[in-house]
Amino acid sequence: MTITFPTNQDLDPVRLREAFGSFPTGVVAVAAEVDGQLLGLAASSFTSVSLNPPLVSINLAATSKTWPDLRRAEHLGLTVLAHHHGPLCRQLAGPVDQRFTDVAHTVTPEGAVVIDGGLAKFDTTVYREIDAGDHVLVLLELHALDNGSQSLSPLVFHRSQFGSLTQAL
Numbered sequence: 438m439t440i441t442f443p444t445n446q447d448l449d450p451v452r453l454r455e456a457f458g459s460f461p462t463g464v465v466a467v468a469a470e471v472d473g474q475l476l477g478l479a480a481s482s483f484t485s486v487s488l489n490p491p492l493v494s495i496n497l498a499a500t501s502k503t504w505p506d507l508r509r510a511e512h513l514g515l516t517v518l519a520h521h522h523g524p525l526c527r528q529l530a531g532p533v534d535q536r537f538t539d540v541a542h543t544v545t546p547e548g549a550v551v552i553d554g555g556l557a558k559f560d561t562t563v564y565r566e567i568d569a570g571d572h573v574l575v576l577l578e579l580h581a582l583d584n585g586s587q588s589l590s591p592l593v594f595h596r597s598q599f600g601s602l603t604q605a606l
């Protein structure tokens with residue numbers, strides 16, 4: 438059987454977005470307190486990278502207005518969002534001044550911010566930033582983790598929609 442791929446002209450952003458969106462992911466909140474201000478965003482690009490040293494990555498649009506300030510944080514918090522966090526996730530991707538309105542969170546002494554009721558939580562610092570086309574690949578080094586709410590089901594993002602995992606029988 439011969440597979441015929443469409444030509445390069447078909448790699449337009451709309452088709453790419455659609456194809457990338459076919460890959461289901463979880464979502465993390467990336468957040469910190471910088472100069473007394475809560476900053477953060479939602480990222481579905483979270484990936485585990487290395488055990489030694491412990492590294493994870495997120496991939497952020499180069500146009501992000503939040504990242505240039507957020508990256509200045511001494512420490513950054515990552516929270517794996519739970520299935521009930523859909524509205525919170527939209528809020529963390531919405532207007533900057535409302536991202537933390539009524540959001541229960543915890544701030545560490547180094548300024549990392551984690552969201553209450555999430556699954557795994559990580560205390561991180563920026564390890565390396567790599568320009569990657571119209572995005573910046575950010576490697577984060579882990580310094581501490583809280584595996585507290587592992588019994589919760591994660592928030593799943595697929596084809597621009599939220600869902601959750603159903604337990605296999």
Ligand SMILES: Cc1cc2nc3c(=O)[nH]c(=O)nc-3n(C[C@H](O)[C@H](O)[C@H](O)COP(=O)(O)O)c2cc1C
Nearest residue numbers: 478479480481482496497498501502503529530594
């Ligand atoms: C489910 C979900 C996943 C997202 N994942 C990413 C991501 O991985 N990388 C990214 O740059 N933005 C992602 N965003 C968008 C950011 O949360 C945020 O809206 C965007 O960075 C624009 O805000 P900013 O200019 O303050 O950074 C995601 C949004 C949603 C709702």
